[in-house]
Amino acid sequence: MANLIVLYLYSLMIDHVGDPYGYFIVVCIGMLGTLLSVLSLNKVDEVSLKSSGVLAEIRAVFRDYNFMRLSVFYFVWNAVVVTASPFFTYHLLKNVAVPFSYIGLTSILSSLIAMIFYIVWGRMSDVCGHKVVAVLGIILASFTPPLWLFMNQTTWKYLMIVDAFMAGISWSAINLTFLTLPMEVAVSSSPTYFAMYSAFGG
Secondary structure (H helix, E strand, O other): OHHHHHHHHHHHHHHHHOHHHHHHHHHHHHHHHHHHHHHOOOOOOOOOOOOOHHHHHHHHHOOOOHHHHHHHHHHHHHHHHHHHHHHHHHHHHHHOOOOOHHHHHHHHHHHHHHHHHHHHHHHHHHHOOHHHHHHHHHHHOHHHHHHHHOOOOOOOOHHHHHHHHHHHHHHHHHHHHHHHHHHHHHOOHHHHHHHHHHHHOO
16 A cells, blocks of 8 residues: 555656656655664564574475475576566656656556455465466466567557556466465475575575
8 A cells, every 4th residue: 555655656756856856855755764664663572483503494495395496486587577677667768758657657556456366366376276376477477578569659558557457467466476385385484494485586
């Protein structure tokens, strides 16, 4: 919910204030928000956990070959996404000249659709399994990049709406199952498993 509100407000601010002061204001607000987040997190009491030794737990993770296969997949997937994703926004801003406010609106639309489909995919995961839903999400997401080949000054208004629907549906499946799959695959609930999984994902 916070993302829905703040993203659109930031995009409006950048559009109306202009370059470079719009970016400067957004960065300053982000820095202030980071400070406030740290202060609020300090008030949260942390439950102490018993550990059998970090090195022993890391060795146990590497010996869990099924979990390591999942971690390697997660590494490859994130490497591809992180490499490609910045160019989509660059194309919108520099080549197509889409206003920030419109990008914000379509991002909100995508988030709203994702909120609905988190429920749909969650119920399907309980029936079919998390891996099945993850594969479906990846297949659906693979249809999004070809859509951008047709994104230009005359088509962006409606193609971005189509993209918002496709992204909301597919990425909700991906984000949900990438969070739950390690819980399903790991042979132990040790935090080291999830630390290694996150480390592979970057």
